[in-house]
Amino acid sequence: xxxxxxxxxxxxxxxxxxxxxxxxxxxxxxxxxxxxxxxxxxxxxxxxxxxxxxxxxxxxxxxxxxxxxxxxxxxxxxxxxxxxxxxxxxxxxxxxxxxxxxxxxxxxxxxxxxxxxxxxxxxxxxxxxxxxxxxxxxxxxxxxxxxxxxxxxxxxxxxxxxxxxxxxxxxxxxxxxxxxxxxxxxxxxxxxxxxxxxxxxxxxxxxxxxxxxxxxxxxxxxxxxxxxxxxxxxxxxxxxxxxxxxxxxxxxxxxxxxxxxxxxxxxxxxxxxxxxxxx
Numbered sequence: 001x002x003x004x005x006x007x008x009x010x011x012x013x014x015x016x017x018x019x020x021x022x023x024x025x026x027x028x029x030x031x032x033x034x035x036x037x038x039x040x041x042x043x044x045x046x047x048x049x050x051x052x053x054x055x056x057x058x059x060x061x062x063x064x065x066x067x068x069x070x071x072x073x074x075x076x077x078x079x080x081x082x083x084x085x086x087x088x089x090x091x092x093x094x095x096x097x098x099x100x101x102x103x104x105x106x107x108x109x110x111x112x113x114x115x116x117x118x119x120x121x122x123x124x125x126x127x128x129x130x131x132x133x134x135x136x137x138x139x140x141x142x143x144x145x146x147x148x149x150x151x152x153x154x155x156x157x158x159x160x161x162x163x164x165x166x167x168x169x170x171x172x173x174x175x176x177x178x179x180x181x182x183x184x185x186x187x188x189x190x191x192x193x194x195x196x197x198x199x200x201x202x203x204x205x206x207x208x209x210x211x212x213x214x215x216x217x218x219x220x221x222x223x224x225x226x227x228x229x230x231x232x233x234x235x236x237x238x239x240x241x242x243x244x245x246x247x248x249x250x251x252x253x254x255x256x257x258x259x260x261x262x263x264x265x266x267x268x269x270x271x272x273x274x275x276x277x278x279x
Contacts, residue, residue, distance in 0.1 A: 001024070001025040001026070001027065001061050001062045001063060002019050002024055002025070002026050002027070002062065002063065002064050002065075002066070002177055002178075003026075003027045003029060003058050003059055003062045003064070003065045003066065003090075004016045004019070004026060004027070004028050004029065004066045005029045005047075005049070005055070005065065005066060005067050005068055006029070006030070006066070006067070006068030006069075006070075006096070007028030007029055007030045007038065007044070008030045008032070009068055009166075010135060010137045010166035011068065011096060011166045011169045011170045011173065012028065012030075012066070012068060012170075013037045013038065014166065014167050014170035014171075015066060015170040015173050015174055016028045016038055016039070016042050017037075017038070017039055017042075018170055018171060018174045019174055019177070019178075020039045020041050020042050021039075022174075022178075024178075025043070026041075026042045026043065027042070027043045027044070027045050027058045027062070028042050028043070028044050028045070029044075029045050029046075029047050029055065029058050030044070030046065030047075031046065031047070031048050032046070033046075045057060045058035049069060049070070049076050049081060050075060050076065052077055052080045052081045052084050053084070055081065055084060055085075056084050056088060059084065059085055059088035059089075059090055060088055060089075061089070062088065062089065062090050063090070063091055063092065064090065064091060064092040064093070064094065064177040064178070065085055065090050065092070065093045065094070066093075066094045066096070066173055066177060067081075067093055067094070067095050067096065068096045069113075069116065076116075078115075078116050078119045078120075079119060082119060082120065082123045082125065085125065086123065086124050086125060090125060091125065091126055091180075092125060092126040092127070092128075092176075092177065092180065092183065093120060093123070093125045093126070093127050093128075094127070094128045094129075094130065094173050094176045094177050095116065095117065095120050095127065095128070095129050095130065096130050096132070096169070096173070097113050097116070097117055097129050097130060097131050098110055098113055098131055098132065099131045099132060099133040099188055099189075099190075099248075099249065100113075100237065100241065100249075101113050101114045101117060101131060102131060102188070102248070103241075103246050103248045103249050104237065104240070104241070104246075107233075107237045107240075108233040108236075108237070109231075109233040109234040109236070109237035109238070110237060117129055117186075126180055126183035126184070127183060127184065128176040128182045128183060128184075128185050128186075128187070129185075129186040129187070130169060130172060130173060130176070130186075130187050130189055131186060131187065131188045131189065132164050132169050132188075132189040132190070133161060133162060133163065133164055133188070133189065133190045133191075133249065134161050134163045134164070134241070134242075135163060135164060135166055136163045136164060136165045136166065136191065136200075136267050136270040136271075137165075137166050137270070137274075138163070139200060139204065139267075139270075139271070140274075140277060142154075142201070142204070142278070143277045143278050146204065146208075146212055146278045147278060147279065149213075150210060150211065150212050150213060151212060151213035151214070151215060152197075152201045152204075152212060152213070152214055152215070153214075153215040153216075153217050153221075154197040154201075154214070154215075154216070154217060154222070155197075155216065155217040155218065155219055155221070155222035155239070155242060155243065156196075156197065156216075156219075156242050156243045157196060157197050157198040157214060157216040158196050158197075158198060159196060159197075159242065159243060159245065160194030160195055160196045160199075160250065161194060161195065161196075161241070161242070161245055161249065161250060162190035162191040162192070162193060162194055162195065162250065162251075162252050162253075163190075163191050163195055163200070163267055164189050164190050164191045164256075164264060165191065165264065165265040165267075165269065165270045167265070167270075167273075168189065168191075168256050168260070168264045168265055169189055171260055172187060172189060172255075172256060172259045172260065175259055175260070176259075182259070187253075187255040187256075187259065188251075188253040188255050189253060189255060189256055189264075190251070190252055190253040190256070190264065191252075191264050191265070191266060191267060192252065192263050192264045192265070192266055193252065193266060194250060194252075195266075195267045197214070198214050198216075199267075200267050200271070201214045203267050203268040203271045204271045204275070204278060206268070206271075207268070207271040207272045207275040207278075208275055208278055208279065219239055219243060222239065222242075223235055223236075223239060226238065226239070
């Protein structure tokens with residue numbers, strides 16, 4: 001049996017479905033009600049990682065655990081979470097971390113994730129760490145203005161990053177959960193090519209079959225908008241990556257192809273698959 005913590009997320013929903021389709025027993029964990037997108041055969045359990053004991057019933061009989069922490073996880077008692085997993089009989093954990101743990105180790109927005117990674121590596125469990133870059137699904141933030149005005153406003157319109165399809169992350173996670181040969185590995189997950197905000201809007205327009213205007217925001221305009229739903233350290237860390245990415249953050253990783261035996265999906269494929277959200 002596999003336990004997926006973060007079942008309401010862009011990765012967790014798909015991962016739960018992949019595992020269930022393979023015939024495995026799956027328990028999807030979230031803090032709220034059962035996510036509507038889960039297959040009916042997936043068991044749902046409500047738990048809050050801030051209260052680790054609430055996770056224990058979900059882990060009974062579990063072979064492996066996929067763990068996504070909200071934010072950077074600084075507020076969590078990770079040693080206790082890992083202790084509960086180990087005493088429940090979990091053998092393997094797949095941790096979704098972030099590329100920025102390696103590329104910006106001093107960043108206040110990602111330093112807690114580095115601590116969590118270190119704790120997972122020092123635990124008694126087999127482990128795999130996934131470090132995705134920016135998600136293609138971040139484009140969902142553009143859905144409302146595209147539906148209402150056929151326009152997108154974003155900063156750094158011509159700065160490219162190899163955004164990754166969350167479904168590719170889910171497929172890698174499924175492999176790592178089922179196959180112990182990936183224990184002890186850290187995978188950096190990116191898309192197949194650099195993609196700029198302007199290019200991603202063009203991909204959405206092609207999938208929609210209608211033009212979408214692009215307005216380049218200033219960094220201050222973007223900061224003001226992002227502060228409405230993100231804490232200041234995360235805003236500053238995000239703007240730094242979007243505007244002045246390091247060479248490592250623009251690197252195309254071979255890890256998805258290595259694990260899955262196929263190249264990662266481009267943003268255009270994500271746009272086509274999710275275009276109904278923008279109609």
